[in-house]
Amino acid sequence: MPNYTTADIRNILIAGHGGSGKTTLVDALLLASGTVNRKGSVADGSSFSDFEKEEKEHKHSIYPAVLHADHAGKRINLIDAPGSPDLIGQALACMPAVETVAVVVNAQNGVEVVTRRIMDAAKERNLPRAIIVNKIDMPDVDVEALVEQLRETFGPECLPINLPSSGGKAVVDCLLGTDGESDFDTVRRCHAAILDQIVEMDENLMEKYLGGEEPDYDALHEPFEKAMDEAHVVPILFTDAKNGVGIAELLDAMARHFPSPLEGNPRSFVSGEGESERPFQYANNPSGLLLAHVFKVTTDPFVGKLAIFRVHQGRAAGNTQVFIGHSKKSIKLGHVFHLQGKEHREADAIIAGDIGAVAKIDEIHAGDVLHDDHALDSVHLKPLAFPTPMYGLAVTPKARGDEQKLSGALAKLMEEDPTFKWHTDRQTHEVVINGLGELHLRLVLEKLANRGLHVDTKPPKIAYHETIAAVAEGHHRHKKQTGGAGQFGEVFLRVEPLEESSPSRKAVGGVGYEIINEVFGGTIPGQFIPAVEKGIHDLMDQGVIAGYPMQDIRVAITDGKHHPVDSKEVAFRAAGKFAFKDAVLKARPVLLEPIVNMEVTVPEGNVGSITGDLSGKRGRIQGTDMLPGGMAQVRAQAPLSEVMQYQSQLKSVTGGQGSFVMELSHYEAVPANVQQHIAAQYKPKAEEE
Ligand SMILES: Nc1nc2c(ncn2[C@@H]2O[C@H](COP(=O)(O)OP(=O)(O)OP(=O)(O)O)[C@@H](O)[C@H]2O)c(=O)[nH]1
Ligand SMILES: [Mg+2]
Structure with missing residues (x-):
């Protein structure tokens, strides 16, 4: 067993914009804690965190790495996420594993695209946040203005617990400290601001504090941690990761104030699906039944598939049998490891609250729950939305x-x-x-x-969808007489647009439809209804206008006829399909196209030509934000078909200095002339009836 308990663990995701210094910071924390004996460096490829081949080549993080620093009797697990906007999914995927998200902000650049994204995503997931302002050594940084910007953007609960001093060569504590030199503001004022906020969590403490008594660290832990849990405080700390300034203070703060797994906000585990879904209570207790969540899988060149998990209850011991999700078949866990970057350190067990890994188990997938009790077989983490890549x-x-x-x-x-x-x-x-x-x-x-x-x-083909804009009725009689046995089936049905809010319609972009049976008096015998539905499914899949799948349609099968001898499944399947086609053609069929949200980052001077170009591409400009370093970000929505080749266009306008990310927003009807053009090009295979 490890020499620490669940209460000693801190799980912290280090996230933030690319180049803000996350990996350098993690390397510095490892060194300062004495957990490693040399300083890793991104630049020379010796970082403990950026250890993959592609990371060393690009000199930035591409995959999240799990590391740990042991400090003051605490095990501080650190997950270093990549900061490129393209790779944000990696940071989001690690959030269920941690109690705290520490967002690193580049002191020179201030709030950037990914800063905002991560701050918002952590808040949405009810995770306590901290802000680490790094690179305070850089010339011309205006830390005072930056703190103002952080508070304006993310709320007045963002408050420094230390301050840069000696021109960025040191930091001075303002949580308990009341005097000392700082580079901006005064220690006393910042001390009052943060303490006023924290004592609100504890009446007793507040009374004493208002009575002039200064609290100590022990008295502060609980209210501080609680204030973080409730987003009542987002502590700001300052560092120069390159030169090791503020690192010891950051380690202390993580160990002293950040929530342990026992204190942090519980994860949203649920049991059952759909209507029978219920919140699932668990206890971060190593002696309970095992409940672990696999938040990440990777392929390791030496050990093969590696599943990285966070234990939320019980312990994951090596060489024991566990179940994966609702599978009734148990598997043997084999060795379990703690991770230090690329190093795997074998452990007897990973206890509740801790992060570990297991190798070579192909059956384990990202998002799986590992447990050792059948009663937990329907327990899973409530799924969270990720941007849909387009x-x-x-x-x-x-x-x-x-x-x-x-x-x-x-x-x-x-x-x-x-x-x-x-x-x-x-x-x-x-x-x-x-x-x-x-x-x-x-x-x-x-x-x-x-x-x-x-x-x-x-470039690939665009994934259009088809739907209808009106209510209509359709009918088809399928009748064949070939020699002896005949085929007979007749179907009447009605189609109507299915509103977005209908529970039977799946999420945005998902192909949702619904088929209901309104047949009265057995005009279509019950046993043939599935065949009619199959016929409808067939056409839903093939489309009517241009060969794309249909969505957002409710089909009501209303009436029909059968024949005591000649009615067969094939006959009703064909009748269903062509009755549906008949109805769709009368129901103003429309072609839907994917619309994407775009974030385009370009030099300020290019904003005019970029917005002009996007407007010409049926795009809608939603806003432009100025970014540090003479750059700007244009937010827009545009039809995917118009921006499929955006990379080369952007490159020619900005001389290679622009970049963009896009994700699915929604589907929307294409303009009539575009629909005519696409439909005219579509040549369906000759239909046999
Ligand atoms: N001057 C100065 N440079 C720093 C500091 N922290 C990091 N750097 C440098 O900034 C560059 C980027 O640092 P990284 O640690 O790779 O940044 P990152 O946030 O991990 O970047 P991504 O992995 O791409 O998201 C490197 O050249 C570091 O040496 C700092 O506090 N001061
Ligand atoms: Mg990095």
Whole structure:
């Protein structure tokens, strides 16, 4: 067993915008705690956190790494997430594993795109946050203005607990400290501001404090931690990770004030599905039954598949039998490890609150729950939304015969990254990959190449959907007489648009429809209804206008006729399909196209041409924000079909200085002329009836 208890653990996600210094900070924390004996460096490829081949080549993080620093009797687990906007899915996926999200802000740049995204996502998930302002050594940083910006953007609960001093060469405590020199504001004023906020959590403490008594660290832990849990305080700390300034103070703060697994806000585990879904209470207690959540899987060159999990209850001991989700078959866990970057340290058990890993178990997938009790078999974490990736490429292997290998590799990558998707196009049979931006997919192609898989790429076809805009009725009689036995089935039905709010319709972009049976008096005998439904399904899948799947349609089967001898399933399946087609053609069929949310980052001088260009592409500009360093961000919505090749257009306008990410917003009807054009190009296979 480890020499620490659940109460001694701190789980902290280090997230924030690219280049803010997260990895450097983690390397500094490891060194300062004495957990390692040298300082890792991103620049020379010796970082404990950025250890993967691609990370060393690019000199920035691409995958989250799990590390730990032991300090003051506490085990501080640190997850270092990549900061590129394209890779935000990786940070989001790690949130269920931690009690605290520490957002690193580059003192020079202030609030950036990913700063905002992570702050919002952590708040949405009810996770306590801290802000670490890094790079305070850089020339011309205006820390005072930055604190103002943080408070304006994220709320007045963002309050410094230390302050830079000696021109950024040191930090001075203002949580308990009342005097000392600081580079801006006064220690006394900041001390009063943060304490006023914290004592609100504890009446007793407040009384004493108002009576002039200063609290000590022990008295502060509980109210401080509680204030973080309730987002009543978001502590701000200052560091220069490169030169080790503020690092010891940060370690102290993590150990002293940040919530332990026993104190942090509980994760939303639920049992059952749909209507029978209930919140599931668990206890962060090592002696209970095992409940662990796999938040990340990776492929390790030495040990193969590695599943990284957070134990929420009980303990995951090596060489024991566990169940995966609702599978009734138990598997043997084998060795369990603590991770220190690429190093795996074997442990007897991973206790409640801790983070560990297990290797070589193909049956374990990201999002799985590991447990050791059948009674827990329907327990899972309430799924959280990830951005839906829409930037796509159709890929074909350069070497013949690599198709199988390619799909195997893509399936692995998809499991490792919740915002990477791949599928085979139904019409073109091409393999299509989707990511959040150009960089995202470029990294995927690089990873494939490193595994010996080289591919050609081209833009994929747009995934249109079809739907209807009106109510209509349809009818078809299927009758065949070939020699002896005949086929007979007749169907009447009605179609209507299915509103977005209908419970039977799935999430945005999901293909939702509903079929109801209103047949009265057995005009279609019960046993043939499934055949009619099958026929409707067939056409839903094939589409009517241009060969795309249909969605958001309610179909009511209303009436029909049968024949005592000739009525057969095939007859009703055909009748159902063509009655549905008859109805759809009368119900003003429309083609829906995907609309994407885009965030385009360009030099300020290019904003005019970028917004002009996007407007010309049927885009809607939603806002422009100035960013540090003479850059600006344009937020817009645009039809995917118009921005499929955006990378090359952006490159030519900005001379390679622009970047963008896109995600699915919703589906919308295409303009009539576009629909006519697409429908005219569609040549359905001759239909046999
Ligand atoms: N001057 C100065 N440089 C720093 C500091 N922290 C990090 N750097 C430098 O900033 C650059 C980026 O640092 P990283 O630690 O890789 O940043 P990151 O946030 O992990 O970046 P991503 O992994 O791409 O998201 C490196 O060149 C670091 O040496 C700091 O406090 N002061
Ligand atoms: Mg990094």
